[in-house]
Amino acid sequence: MRLFIYLSLLFFALCLTTSAYAQDSLAVDTGDTSTLMIQVENAAARTNVRDEAPNLSEIFSMAKIFWALVFLLSGYIGIRVISKILEILAERSAQYRITLKGLIPVVRILGWILVLFIIVAGIFQPPATTILALSASVGVAVGFASQDILKNIFGGVMILFDRPFQVGDKIEVGSYYGEVTQIGLRSTRVVTPDDSLVSIPNSEIMNGSVSNSNAGEANCQVVAEIYLPITIDTVRVREIATQAAQVSKYVYLAKPIAVLFFNEVKDRKSFLKMRLKAYVMDIRSEFAFKSEMTEIVIKALIDEQLINDKDFN
Missing domain, CATH: 1.20.5 (Single alpha-helices involved in coiled-coils or other helix-helix interfaces)
Structure with missing residues (x-):
């Protein structure tokens, strides 16, 4: 047990x-x-991680770099050719000149966007994480290094969307007046009456006031000014000026012609300032029309003995 x-x-x-x-x-x-x-x-x-982050040599191989350069060069040539064709067509047609010239900056921007998209998405094909990382790094670096350039680029984009003016318009920005020949991402180029090419930064245009003479139309108003004696027959002067404008080869008769008089004092002497307002069919004829009106009106006034040398002494 x-x-x-x-x-x-x-x-x-x-x-x-x-x-x-x-x-x-x-x-x-x-x-x-x-x-x-x-x-x-x-x-x-x-x-x-190794699978998601491929080797940089695979993304930027020699073959891909070669084809990227080919597309970059082809895009540059194609954009230049299309822009040149639009410029030629615009100069041949006064009616559609402003419209065709306004398409040039749009074609350039859209063309470069397409070229860059093909190169990045079609040739290099980097992963989304790589694109985001590079975009963030480049964005921060460029943002600190080129704030003024970014302001101009943003201003150029806003000009294309807001359209306060377009290529071919006559504008006045600050002390500059002339025809817009190019709207770029950094600056806008204007040809002044004395045939000087002025590049105005887009940031200055967006932060200042812009005066547009024709607002996208082919015709624009032109004002010819002549100083006359205070005692002159204004009724006859108005008739002469109106007739001179009506027979001009530059005038656009679909819009009104006006002759106005204002009193001005110069060197303690009173004068009548006559302002002849009329529209020209093509904005490029602005100064030719103004010169023609001045010559014709003064010659007619002298022939009719309405003015003489004593009136200006």
């Missing part, structure tokens, strides 16, 4: 020992398994 009890106690002790060992073994195995799983996950993550 005692032997049975001893054997029972021994068996119970062995069972407890075996159970504890099994639990310890299970704990060790679980720990080893967790460590193994973590190592596998880390290896997989490193593999995914």
Whole structure:
């Protein structure tokens, strides 16, 4: 009986020992398994990172760089050719001159956007993460290095969308007046009456006031001014000036002709300033019409003895 009890106690002790060992073994195995799983996950993550971030030599290979240069050169030539064709067509047609010239800056910007899109998305094909990273880095660097340039570029884009003027318009910005020949991303080029080419930064145009003489139309108003004696017959002068404007080859008769008189004092002497307002069919004839009106009106007044040398002495 005692032997049975001893054997029972021994068996119970062995069972407890075996159970504890099994639990310890299970704990060790679980720990080893967790460590193994973590190592596998880390290896997989490193593999995914390598897969998501390809080598730069694969993105910017020599073949891709070659084709990018080919598309860049082809785009430059194509944009120049299309712009030149539009300029030639605009100069041949006075009616559609402003419209055709207004298409030139739009064609240039859209053309370069298309070329850059083909090069980036079609040739290099970088991952989205690379594009975002490069865009952020370049954006920050360029933003700090060229704030004035970015202001001009933003101004050029706003001019194209807001359209306060377009290529071919006669505008006045600050002390400059002339015809707009080009609207670029950095500046707007204007040809002044003395045939000087002036480049005005787009940021100055957006921050200042702009006077547009024709607002996209082919015709524009021209004002010829002549100083006359205070005692002159204004009725006859108005008739002469109106007739001179009506027979001009430059005049646009669909819009009214007006002759106005104002009193001005120069060197303590009163004069009448006559202002002849009329419209020309082509804005390029502005100064030719003004010169013609001045010559014809003064000659007619002298022939009719309405003015003489004594009136201006």
